[in-house]
Amino acid sequence: MARFCILTGFYQILSPSSKHANTNREKLLEMKVQDTRLIPLAVAIVGFTSSAFGEEVEIDYSTQIRPLLSDRCFACHGFDQEKQDADLGLSSFVEATQDLGGYQAIVPGDAEASEAFMRMITDDVDDLMPPPESNKKPFTAEEIDLIRTWINQGAKYEEHWAFVPPSAPAVDPATNPIDQMIDARQKEMGLEPNGRADLYTLIRRLSFDLRGLPPTVAETERFVAAAERDFNTAWDKLIDEFLASPAYGEKWAREWLDLARYADTNGYEKDRPRSIWPYRDWVINALNEDMPYDQFSIE
Secondary structure (H helix, E strand, C coil), X not given: CCEEEEECCCCCCEECCCCCCCCCCEEEEEEECCCCCEEEEEEEECCCCCCCCCCCCCCCHHHHHHHHHHHHCHHXXXXXXXXXXXXXXXXXXXXXXXXXXXXXXXXXXXXXXXXXHHHHHCCCCCCCCCCHHHCCXXXXXXXXXXXXHHHHCCCCCCCCHHHCCCCCCCCCCCCCHHXXXXXXXXXXXXXXXXXXXCHHHHHHHHHHHXXXXXXXXXXXXXXXXXXXXXXXXHHHHHHHHHHCCHHHHHHHHHHHHHHCCCCCECCCCCCCECCCHHHHHHHHHHHHCCCCHHHHHHC
16 A cells, blocks of 8 residues: 655754744655655645744745635535525625625725625624524634735635646656755745754654654664664665554555554444454555555445
8 A cells, every 4th residue: 555654844843934934844745656766646735824024925826715715605605606695795706805795705906995805804793694593703803904905916716736737746756746845945934954964853743753663772772873873774764664563554545544444343322343354454454564555445
């Protein structure tokens, strides 16, 4: 099975240069497919809702605005035009900015001229959105600030990610693509990387991520001695050793079994045992044998 493992911050830990900034840490997600090579898959870095350095950061509709509108507005002003209250939709730019007879729900570039926004901040309970009787919690001051900034920035809508064809970013084949993406985001946010963690920290992180266990004293001493001579070779060898450990399948099987709601007992009032442990062992063995995912999902 394709081996998914989160290798968090082995080489770098992001920390802002400003004392007022939130700490951001990169998460390097790598996939081991079929052979022993780890192929970079993605990088996730937590962004700021507003700049820590005094410059306004563009609000992202998909991650910051759509979740708010989906939770508070789309039930009555969503995608289904037949169920929209007041014939108003807020799920698309065209509907949200249409002329409603001398006013618009959203006026790109002018939050105070946007009827929907003014309904979110009004003190009049008859006009307040979402209405109190909807049992939806009102927008917080922080959420209001996000929506105001988004509208003033032009109320840019985006397609849901599920409908956007994936595309690979342009990278320099001579260097690691993960490093390139991290470096680019750091520069964008005005951050500087810390130095690489010490050898003892590195092996501890790797062991917990891949096996769910701390490294032994012998493993640590062996790795440190080898890494001081040739770090890259020692690091690659250590990864292969941990991936080959039976504990790898045991650790990562827990993630799958939790999603499958695995339990050794029925869980009802008598909570009687049941013989389902062969499935648990099968999942562990499938992971340790690196079973292809399509085969795993079918079997």
